[in-house]
Amino acid sequence: MENKNKEIAKLFYRLADALEIKGESGFKVVAYQKAARVLEDLTTDVAELVAQGKLSEIPGIGRGMAEKIEEYLKTGKMTRYEEVMKEVPGGLLQLLEIPGLGGRTIHQMHKELNVNNLEDLKRVIEDGSLEKLYGMGKKKVENIKKGIELFEHAQERMPIYEAMTIAEEVIDYLKKAEGISHVSTAGSLRRMKETIGDIDILATGRDGLKIIKHFVAFPRTVRVLAEGETKGSILITTEAGERQVDLRIVEEDSYGAALQYFTGSKAHNIKLRGLAKDKGLKISEYGVFRGEKKIAGRSEEEVYGVFGLPVFPPEMREDHGEIELALEGKLPVIVEPADIKGDLHVHSNWSDGVMTLEEVAEHGKQLGYSYIAICDHSQAARYAHGLSPDRLAEEIKEIDKLNSKLKGIKLLKGIEVDILGDGTIDCSEELLKKLDIVVASIHSGFKKNVTERIIAALKHPLVNIIGHPTGRLISGREGYDVDVDKIIEAAAEYGKILELNAYYDRLDLDEFNLKKAKEKRVLISIGTDTHYAHGFGMMRYGLGIARRAWLTKKDIINTLPLSKLLSRL
């Protein structure tokens, strides 16, 4: 079913870690990490590439990697991996996750003190033998102790919604600091990844020391990890636990270079640095330099401009071919917030939402939308006060009545209908025909013939859209037992639409599946699935993911004006 790309990527990541501890060349380690990342991001099945003999055409995959991949696909084993794992116990690999500990130190501790796991490490700290190692000292051991503490309280990556909320709160607070001018998010948050590790913020100002001082005094700071002239790092308390926020301060004339640099991704930056090198230039967070002379740095326009490149949307900066395309002048123009004309998945208080129909319309108007699809649950969704046929008929009348009064916005008559266990739809054709839009979703039987059921729903002539097609929850639910590739193919065959559910914990389809859908020319609808007013704001996360998948205006149906949307449906 699922292809083996991610599985092999994981092996390569572990191999990279193990080689690092073995003390192999850092370049080899990086090569494995790169190969792993490339595999993770690949939208085609590696097995397919092997079949076509195109595996080593992928940048980052050479002979060595190709052989290992082929061996694994053929035999389910990777000899090199198993050899290395024999030498490097799993307990040692784990130590790499301790901040401040790297391969070199772990290698040394293993060789000289026979440290094989976290317990051993704690022992050699306590008995003082670690401190006596060459190059060690009181402070280093103290640091490792702190690292262990952080590691043991380590947080998972946080959902983007949480990260954005914290970042905006901190940014508001920072703006009150004296002498601060620009402030921006950076890192994976600015690139709108679905989950975020640390929150990165960049600012400019004359007196770095003062700004950092203000920063670490943030009301919810529980621990200051670093406090310097250009850099501060704090742990703050949140409802979900402790989160790390990093702040960097740079001079005004380096703001663009720093923003570019700290936004990343790492892979994108490495490629850019390669271009600089070819031109005999040097690029850093302070600017672009020819020899000693700084030739750019004030803005991202300036920095990218040196290389004849446009300012890439942050979401595209992943080294997924964007730099090469831009050099050829072929960078696609991806969807923007202003392109979105409406929300295609909203619940009202007719089922399990809290807003009245009027309130939904009012909020939509404020957002500048020209339509909103009311998609309340069907009767099978009892837990969500799903609508009986009578209630649905009543809601349809109600919406018609309301629409005759509304100006500047229209509510679409819709439903989020359950796909039942046998693949049928939980609503009569007679009623479906009265609706403008039909979203069909799986809400029960997550392991029961899900692929077949969804395909049956796609075949149904009155179904327009499949809602949250994989059912995954980012905070911890695998999703249905579903073959997404088959769903995408079926959607293409029957000319149906797949949803990008913009609710931050769903973001379903995800960026990888969206790319596949786009390749098969399957149209996407973005809906927030909101049940309350605040949830309309989820659109920005859906858009972020759509942009990460390089979707353009044409790939998304809710960029269409009302009349065109209705005729497409």
Add this chain to the structure above:
DNA sequence: GCCGTTTTCGGCCCGACTGTTTTCAGTCG
């Protein structure tokens, strides 16, 4: 381990910070 019409060998992004060092190594982002 990957990569290349200047190279099939010798490079591989760059800088801050820290702590251990008499000039640099390790870690991080």
